[in-house]
Amino acid sequence: IDAVVNLADSGTEISATSSVATGGQLSAQGRIGLQSPYATDLALEVANVKITDSQLFEASTSGTLSLAGAALGNLTLAGRLVLDETEIVVPSTGISGYADIPKIVHLNEPAEVRRTRSFAGLLDSGGAAGAGGGPAVGLDVQIIAENRIFVRGRGLDAELGGQLRLIGTTADIIPQGRFELIRGRLDILGKRLDLQEGSMHLQGNLIPTLRLVASTTIDDAELFVIVEGPADMPEISFVSEPEAPSDEVLGQLLFGREISTISAFQAVQLASAVATLAGRGGIGIVERLRQTTGIDDLNLTTDDEGRTSLRLGKYISDNAYTEVEIGADGQSQINLNLDLTPSSKLRGQVDTDGNTGIGLFFERDY
Numbered sequence: 001i002d003a004v005v006n007l008a009d010s011g012t013e014i015s016a017t018s019s020v021a022t023g024g025q026l027s028a029q030g031r032i033g034l035q036s037p038y039a040t041d042l043a044l045e046v047a048n049v050k051i052t053d054s055q056l057f058e059a060s061t062s063g064t065l066s067l068a069g070a071a072l073g074n075l076t077l078a079g080r081l082v083l084d085e086t087e088i089v090v091p092s093t094g095i096s097g098y099a100d101i102p103k104i105v106h107l108n109e110p111a112e113v114r115r116t117r118s119f120a121g122l123l124d125s126g127g128a129a130g131a132g133g134g135p136a137v138g139l140d141v142q143i144i145a146e147n148r149i150f151v152r153g154r155g156l157d158a159e160l161g162g163q164l165r166l167i168g169t170t171a172d173i174i175p176q177g178r179f180e181l182i183r184g185r186l187d188i189l190g191k192r193l194d195l196q197e198g199s200m201h202l203q204g205n206l207i208p209t210l211r212l213v214a215s216t217t218i219d220d221a222e223l224f225v226i227v228e229g230p231a232d233m234p235e236i237s238f239v240s241e242p243e244a245p246s247d248e249v250l251g252q253l254l255f256g257r258e259i260s261t262i263s264a265f266q267a268v269q270l271a272s273a274v275a276t277l278a279g280r281g282g283i284g285i286v287e288r289l290r291q292t293t294g295i296d297d298l299n300l301t302t303d304d305e306g307r308t309s310l311r312l313g314k315y316i317s318d319n320a321y322t323e324v325e326i327g328a329d330g331q332s333q334i335n336l337n338l339d340l341t342p343s344s345k346l347r348g349q350v351d352t353d354g355n356t357g358i359g360l361f362f363e364r365d366y
Helices: 111-119 246-255 264-278 284-293
Strands: 002-007 011-019 025-033 039-053 057-070 074-083 086-089 138-153 156-169 172-188 191-202 208-218 221-230 235-241 297-302 308-317 320-326 332-341 344-351 356-362
Touching (some): 039 074, 057 138, 138 172, 138 208, 172 208, 208 246, 235 246, 284 297
Parallel strands (some): 074 138, 086 138
Antiparallel strands (some): 002 011, 011 025, 039 057, 057 074, 057 086, 138 156, 172 191, 191 208, 208 221, 221 235, 320 332, 332 344, 344 356
8 A cells, every 4th residue: 555644633635546456456535534523535546456256257347436425424435337358157066055054052152163253254243234344335336337248157158238336335235227138148068049138137245146048949839048046056947938848848959859759868968968057067168268269259050960160259449349250161251340339339241252241230228
């Protein structure tokens, strides 16, 4: 921490900067009164601060915040934060495979044991949330990420974007808004289903909550795969229109036939697909390759004749996304998507035969 504090009769003038252990820098400038109620007016600058949960997400954020009010109980943190590329990992297994420990009554508890439980946050303070930690601070913080929120794992590869607002207090955070699907797919046993619907919002504990829907049509029946719930432990369901049992939907989805008629080898494949969706299949070789190359999207597809196509996608700036598609016949195509405004996009393409195209698109959600 590098700080300069100038003392005066009525208050202090502060100018400080500090590096953050996970990466990035925080700075603060402003004034704090020296008399009750200690009037505070600080401008905070957040520069590429990394926010991470080793098992769930990693993000970098920048922006400006203000901390103003009376330090004895009327402080408000407000401002605007912009998220850079954000990775949310749907873990291959749950964060914890065990149920919560039931309430335990400790009799004649030694001081060392109580201290250990205190360090672990297992003591019941008997008060409201935030008790003992000072007055709760009011919140009015806007979080912006128009794109590059990637959700990956269990066969999912999706990109979302949008805005959130955090209100309430530090003792009771209330998230408003959500991030919407931009593009994505679900990979089940070599079958790629495009995501048709998707969103992510935050609950009070700030764990991302997902709803992603992929669909396809087989023999006049529309089949849906729905991934829904907290990102650390989502539920997978299979439904269809007209309605059918989930096992029949899965059999039709993977093999185009009822599950009772599949072969022994197909049954093994089915078990592998279920294991992947349940979180026991690992990240796979394609995802490892994407992580190694550093691109934002890597998609390998195989048609009914066994021919393979490749698609690579990468953001070249905050609002420009480019894709390269290489077909099994060696033909390739370059696509460019440029976000002009939140509702208008410019799209262009060129292929190896010299064919070009350009279009202006306007989209609005209601």
